[in-house]
Amino acid sequence: MLLELKNIFKWVTVGGNRVFLLKDVNLQVQEGEFISIMGPSGSGKSTMLNVIGMLDGFDEGEYNFLHESVHKLKEKQRAQLYKQYIGFVFQQYHLIDELTVYENIETPLLYQDVKSSERKAMVADMLDRFNIVGKKDLFPAQLSGGQQQLVGIARALIAKPKLILADEPTGNLNSKQGEEIMDLFTQLNKEGVTIIQVTHSEKNAAYAGRTIHLLDGRIEQQVTN
Amino acid sequence: MIRNYFKVAWRNLWKNELFSIINILGLGLSIPFALLSLMQVQSAYEYDNFHPYPDRTYRIISDVKDNVGGKIKYALSPQTVAEQLQQDYPAVEKATYVVRDFGWELNNRIKTLNVNTIYIEPAFFDVFGFKLASGTSPVEPNSLVLTEEKALAFFGTTEAVGQVLTHSDYGDLTVTGVLKPYKRNTHLRSDVMVSMATYKKFSKDTVLTSLKGFTYVLLKPNANKANLDVALTTVAAKLNMHAVAGAAKEQLAFRKQAITSIAPDFEDLRGNSYVDSMLDLSVNFGFALALLLLAGFNYVNLTLARSLSRAKEVGVRKVAGALRYQLVGQFICEAVLVAMLSLVLGYIVLKLMEQFSYVNWFTWDVDNHYVLWGTFIIFSIFIGVLAGFIPARILSRFQPAKVLKGTIAPSTFGRMGLRNSLVVIQFVASSCFIFVMATFYNQFRYMATDNDNFNRKHIYNVSVKGDYRLLQQELTANKNIEQIGLVSTPFGGTTAQATVKKNKQEQYAEASYYAADAGFINNMKLQFVAGNNLPASTGDSVSNFVVVNEQLLATLGLGTAQEAVGKTILLNNDREVMINGVVKNFCYYIYQFASNPLVLQYNPEQFHVLSIQTKTEVDDAVFKSEIAAVWKKYHPHEELAFSNYQKEMYDRYFPGRDMKFMGMFCLVVLIIALMGLLGIVTYHTEKRVKEIGIRKVMGASVPVIVKELSKSFVKLIIIAAGIGLPVGYAICYFFISLFAYSPGVNLLLLCTLFCCIFSIALITIAYKSIYAAIANPVKRLRTE
Known part of the structure; x- marks a missing residue:
């Protein structure tokens, strides 16, 4: 098992009342799975993704990731854990504007103390694989949305993570670009990378092996495709 | 990693040109002041580093303890210390005494220049790194050596041996040698070095323990340095014994101070002329730092203001696994880069400043440029770290989950x-x-x-020697001249001293003394509160009438101005003079100080200056040539010394x-x-x-x-x-x-x-x- 959420609660207090963002969420994810999270706006999709990605905490419950109890770890150890095993893909790509394509992809490696020569080889591989060698010296502003997202995914994959978390990865793309990205995810999943994506689109959700429907912070139903 | 930091920093600079310009310009304009004061500090450490035996040359400094437990530290010591050390202690190779004197003006008949003066003994040139370019060291009374610069100023040539310079009190002094140019950074800085014999001839101070000058000791090459301490203790004990017999209340103690550690002065020694005290250097540096701080504020402010645009980057980097300290490092790198660019700009500005506003009490160059640049660079890094720290801490605090979702609003950036x-x-x-x-x-x-204290307008001063009567008479005929006054020395310069007493029984008080005639007092437009001007006189004898200021009345307790007129006072303990008029207190010397008692007396022997008042504005050059024409008749071999009082005071x-x-x-x-x-x-x-x-x-x-x-x-x-x-x-x-x-x-x-x-x-x-x-x-x- 890759990760397990047990009775996760997360809330904010507004005017003395607790407003639940996540309510008693239980989830088990096996290695190699491809999962879609769906639900209306405000149902807690992104919150759940952030909790899984360890970017956000929770108030109650247990979270085990590869036999580590995440809720018991200190921030530094958590960072150590997610930078090694998790890659993030965002709807708004979130590339660093001041860095070139090459440097953007290289960034996670810098924070993992990978040697310079090794870094070069890894980034070159990745550029090759995504067919963007010719664009390596361009800045994000010079790329189309689809290309930027491609760079975003390349960056997420560079450190060879076990898990990719994607928050509406195709939300800002046209349908053709979206399809390409989804095909890429399918491909990656076949190679053994676990993927959890948040999406609004039924069509994109169908690429996954399992779809989780959230409503008001609780898991309403799980559908195996 | 660092390379990546600098790459991002560099690109960020270009992306926000306005902010970068503000930051770099602001720091770049303020850094030169800090660099200048760093230079002062470094040059203070490079003081007196040209002497031949730095490891065994010492200055003897004194601690004076009074009987209530107070202790005052002096850079000075009594003259006898050097003599005793030289005589009685074999470990001492040479001991020499140096006395600094202030307020010297030397005159070569044509011009008078202020000179910076020390008295030296012949051994001086053996102990210190000063060299003579020509001539010999001054030994006889009334002999001196001077710098090439002053030789040029006085004689127009550096071949000045044998020439004569005149001091108003000490008479003619013969030039026996010319010094080679020497490094300015020495506490023995001086324009002329006069023989110690001259000092002994004129000094009236015979108290054995009075601290008049500096003692320097050169130990023998292999002498034990502790011996000197022992010797100093013995010398001090002997002097103190002697002093007790003479009923002095103070106890002396001596310490040695290596010649290389004289500057900067950490102890704030008294009488330590031309040595920068650490306090002064720090105050200097404080001003520069304050300026840098203001520029640093801009950096902090602008970086924080832009935090929103940097927030996303922080989020992405954190998601990519960056720890907080790595982000802090990155932001500090950016600030350091800005500081480095500012250093480059600042250095250029410093050079421009040197060119366009050279202030001579600053040192503009140092000996060791590696140390200087090392200090500059370390300092810039320090400034960068300082300026970058606050923004770095705030920026690196962002939670990626929030900033990446875009839920963070500008107002949440607080601050x-x-x-x-x-x-x-x-x-x-x-x-x-x-x-x-x-x-x-x-x-x-x-x-x-x-012009309120005394009148400078339309006044010209002409220096005279010997008989001036005929010159004065002939000048009076000049149509431009309103009135000619006579005075010993014009107001605004150094003053002569005299003592005044109410009568024989009373304590005396110090007063400033000017020999002047009625014309001079008129020229100066002094305001009388009571009585009248000095009686007009052209006689050759000293008059018994004086004009005094209100302060003199207050000091001697002579009552109101009206009461004082007609009273007599005792001048210089030998002459009874009558107060003919009382003038309001005015500043005739230094503006910082309240006026001393002042005495103005008709004393033809001491008249040295014609104070000429013109009727209207005259052209300086034309007027000078008119005067010079008359002057030539009486002094065919001497140049006219002439000045426009108003201009002279302005320049001063x-x-x-x-x-x-x-x-x-x-x-x-x-x-x-x-x-x-x-x-x-x-x-x-x-x-x-x-x-x-x-x-x-x-x-x-x-x-x-x-x-x-x-x-x-x-x-x-x-x-x-x-x-x-x-x-x-x-x-x-x-x-x-x-x-x-x-x-x-x-x-x-x-x-x-x-x-x-x-x-x-x-x-x-x-x-x-x-x-x-x-x-x-x-x-x-x-x-x-």
Whole structure:
């Protein structure tokens, strides 16, 4: 098992009342799975993704990731854990504007103390694989949305993570670009990378092996495709 | 990793040109002042490093303990110490005594120059690294050596051996040698070195323990240094024994001080001339740091203002696995890069400053440039780290989950309070600086142009020697000349001293003494409160009438001015003179000090200067040639020494270069504050582009928007005014109270200056706001 959420609660207090963002969420994810999270706006999709990605905490419950109890770890150890095993893909790509394509992809490696020569080889591989060698010296502003997202995914994959978390990865793309990205995810999943994506689109959700429907912070139903 | 940091930093600099320019320019303009004061510190450590035996040359310094437990440290020591050490202690190879004297003026018949003077013994040249270019060291009484520079100034040549210079008190002094140029950074800095025999001839001080000069000891090469300590203790004990017999209350103790550790002075020794004390250096450095701090505020302010745009980057990097300290490192790297670029700019500015506003009491160069550059670079890194630290800590705190989701609103970046107070501090500081400088300027201008204390207008001074009567008579015929007065030395220079007593039984008091005639007193337009001017006289004998100032009456207790007229006082303990008139107290010497008792007496023997008042404005050159023509008849072999009093006083009192330097300092402070304001206003208007667009679409007019945009900044400036004006006034008041004679703090000037600063700030705000307000809203909204 890759990760397990047990009775996760997360809330904010507004005017003395607790407003639940996540309510008693239980989830088990096996290695190699491809999962879609769906639900209306405000149902807690992104919150759940952030909790899984360890970017956000929770108030109650247990979270085990590869036999580590995440809720018991200190921030530094958590960072150590997610930078090694998790890659993030965002709807708004979130590339660093001041860095070139090459440097953007290289960034996670810098924070993992990978040697310079090794870094070069890894980034070159990745550029090759995504067919963007010719664009390596361009800045994000010079790329189309689809290309930027491609760079975003390349960056997420560079450190060879076990898990990719994607928050509406195709939300800002046209349908053709979206399809390409989804095909890429399918491909990656076949190679053994676990993927959890948040999406609004039924069509994109169908690429996954399992779809989780959230409503008001609780898991309403799980559908195996 | 570091390379990546600098790469991002570099690209960020280019992406935000305006902010980068503000930061680099601000730091770059303030860094030169810090560099200059770093140079002062380094040069203080490079003092006296050219002497031949640095490891075994010592200066003997004294601790004087009084009988109530107080201890005063002097750089000076009694003359006998050197003599005893030389005689009685075999470990001592050479001991020599040096006395510094102040206020020397030497005259070569044509011109009089101020010279910096020390008395030396022959052994001086064996102990120290000073070398003679020609001639021999001065041994006989009334002999001296001088620097090439002064030789050129006096004689137009460096071949000055055998020439004669005259001192007003000590008579003619023969030049026996000319010094090779030497490094300026020595505490023995001097223009002339006079033989110790001269000092002994004229010195009246015979007290054995009086601290008159500096003792230097050169130990034998292998001598044990502890022996010197023992010797010093013995010498001190002997002297103290002697002193007890003489009923002195103080105990002396001596210490050795290596020649290389004389500067900088950490102990604040008394009588330690030409050695920078650590305190002064620190104060200097403090000013420079304050300026840097103001520039640093801009950096902090602008970086924080831009934090929103950097937040995403922080989020992405954190998601990529960056730890907080790595992000702090990155932001500090950026600040260091800015500081480094500023260093480059600052160095250029420093060189320009050296060119255009050379202030000679600063050292502009040092011996070891590697150390200097090392210090500069370390200092810049330090500045960078300092400026980068606060923004780095705040920026690196962002939670990726929040910033990446875009849920973080500008208001959550808080810190408006911090940023606003930085802007206020900058404006308060810059207005205070400017106020103080303006007040000083005012004071200096007053001292340079003042005619209230004594009249300088239309006065020309001609130096005379010997018989001046015929010259005076013939000059009187000149149609331009109103009146010719006679005086020993004009007001505003050094004064002669005399003692005054009420009568034989009373204690005497020191008074300033001028030999003057009635014409001179008229020329100076002194104000009489009682009695009359000196009686007109052309006789050759000293008159028994004197004119005194009110202070003399107060000091001697002679009652009111009216009562005092007609009373007699005892002058110099031998002559009874009658007070013929009393003048108001006025400043005839130094503006800092309240006036001393003053005596003006007709004393033809001491007349050295003709004080010529012209009827109207005359052309200096023409007038001089007229006078010179007459002068030639009586003094065919001597040059006329002639000066325009008004100009001379202006040159003496107006520190043009210093004012220029301080003015530059003020300007930099103001520029920094304005740039900071400009940056902040720019940022805020840019952030509100969308809001402005919407408001315009809804029908808001340009003035309304300008008002809306500038409201908060104008408020800040008003707060700054509320603090700056009173604080500035208080500081100015303090400084001006150091001068006994001053025009006071000019409140109107301060208000005018403040209005200027205020309006420049307003223009800055208005410019940016109007620029934003008149832009086409549709264009703005489309880009959103």
